[in-house]
Amino acid sequence: MLNDMTKTSNTAIIVAAGSGSRLASEIPKQYLKLKGVEILAYSVRSFLAHPEIDEVIIVTSANYLEHASNQYPECKVVVGGETRQDSVFNGLQACSPHTHIVLVHDAARPLIPSRVIDLCLSSLEKHDGVAPALKPADSMIQLEDSGFRNLQRDNLRMIQTPQCFHIGILRTAHASGKIDTDEMGLVKQSNPQASLGFIEGAPETLKVTKQIDLEIIEKYLDAADN
Ligand code: C5P
Numbered sequence: 725m726l727n728d729m730t731k732t733s734n735t736a737i738i739v740a741a742g743s744g745s746r747l748a749s750e751i752p753k754q755y756l757k758l759k760g761v762e763i764l765a766y767s768v769r770s771f772l773a774h775p776e777i778d779e780v781i782i783v784t785s786a787n788y789l790e791h792a793s794n795q796y797p798e799c800k801v802v803v804g805g806e807t808r809q810d811s812v813f814n815g816l817q818a819c820s821p822h823t824h825i826v827l828v829h830d831a832a833r834p835l836i837p838s839r840v841i842d843l844c845l846s847s848l849e850k851h852d853g854v855a856p857a858l859k860p861a862d863s864m865i866q867l868e869d870s871g872f873r874n875l876q877r878d879n880l881r882m883i884q885t886p887q888c889f890h891i892g893i894l895r896t897a898h899a900s901g902k903i904d905t906d907e908m909g910l911v912k913q914s915n916p917q918a919s920l921g922f923i924e925g926a927p928e929t930l931k932v933t934k935q936i937d938l939e940i941i942e943k944y945l946d947a948a949d950n
Pocket residue numbers: 739740741742743754783804805806807808809811812829830831832833931
């Protein structure tokens with residue numbers, strides 16, 4: 725624990741304040757259960773178990789504040805905002821004064837291998853920010869008024885979480901008034917000179933969006949059990 729005032733710490737912020745409307749469920753997707761365990765619990769456990777993570781902050785909706793506080797007593801739990809970016813901002817406000825590095829993770833991505841956390845942290849020795857990325861396997865197109873255009877697949881990446889930063893650069897990006905769907909985009913907009921890197925993501929870190937995603941993740945969990 726951080727009794728040494730000179731010590732810096734690494735904080736995971738898990739954003740879990742979305743309503744999960746795309747899954748047509750009353751319960752937000754991060755609070756659904758997979759093999760009897762809440763989806764949110766999987767990433768919470770991975771970060772708590774990682775030797776280089778000192779603090780885990782859960783950002784949730786006001787409706788789930790009491791539930792999450794009771795369920796995850798080892799974590800700080802705070803209320804999120806209207807958008808994902810607002811929720812990340814609230815998480816940043818709750819970070820320990822010792823926080824040096826923040827790892828922002830979607831609760832809707834339950835499977836996060838410790839290899840990915842290791843690589844993100846080591847890559848921050850040479851970058852301001854880093855995120856896991858995957859090459860698309862399929863051909864990619866861009867729809868246009870007149871039809872579509874094929875994109876060079878080799879130059880495209882799908883970006884996952886955790887998106888990880890030296891905390892100052894992410895705070896500055898949030899203060900810039902810019903808006904983006906993720907932290908890499910926000911930091912790039914606010915500071916085009918920032919050194920942003922990517923590491924190889926993991927296919928199992930998929931985001932639960934559709935019913936089939938739950939079944940795929942269950943298969944990964946079954947494979948890990950055997
Ligand atoms: O909606 P989407 O799947 O892109 O959300 C990604 C993550 O951001 C989810 O874990 C969701 O709970 C979180 N989120 C949030 N606050 C919002 C909207 C989304 O914490 N207002």
